[in-house]
Amino acid sequence: MFKVKITPRARNNLNSILKYISNFSPHLANEVNKSFYEKLILIEQFPRIYKMVSYRKSKKREYRGFYINKYIVIYFIRNNLVQIVRVIPCKSKENSI
Numbered sequence: 454m455f456k457v458k459i460t461p462r463a464r465n466n467l468n469s470i471l472k473y474i475s476n477f478s479p480h481l482a483n484e485v486n487k488s489f490y491e492k493l494i495l496i497e498q499f500p501r502i503y504k505m506v507s508y509r510k511s512k513k514r515e516y517r518g519f520y521i522n523k524y525i526v527i528y529f530i531r532n533n534l535v536q537i538v539r540v541i542p543c544k545s546k547e548n549s550i
Contacts, residue, residue, distance in 0.1 A: 455530070457493050459537040463526075466540035470524060481522075483496050488521050493537070496528070499536045508539075 459467075465531040467489065481486035495502060496519075506518040506527060516528045520543070 455533050455535050456496050457497055457535045457537065463537045463540050468539060479512045485522050488525065492519055492521065496535050
């Protein structure tokens with residue numbers, strides 16, 4: 454089983470998104486948060502389940518990503534660690550899944 458670590462930047466991304474969504478729909482914010490953590494449980498067991506994404510040209514890392522609502526969670530795998538690096542809007546110019 455892999456260990457999942459959420460970087461401070463990714464945690465801040467997620468918290469900002471949840472705060473924004475909760476202004477319009479607290480229920481939806483709870484669902485997005487629940488979905489995020491359910492997918493983390495899944496990648497603990499199957500870290501390569503989601504497809505590779507183009508994020509920061511790096512020959513050292515293979516970035517992967519999954520969708521939650523209108524957001525993309527970007528992560529990479531190193532040894533037995535899955536590191537969540539960003540949670541960004543799908544329309545963000547920082548990604549191209």
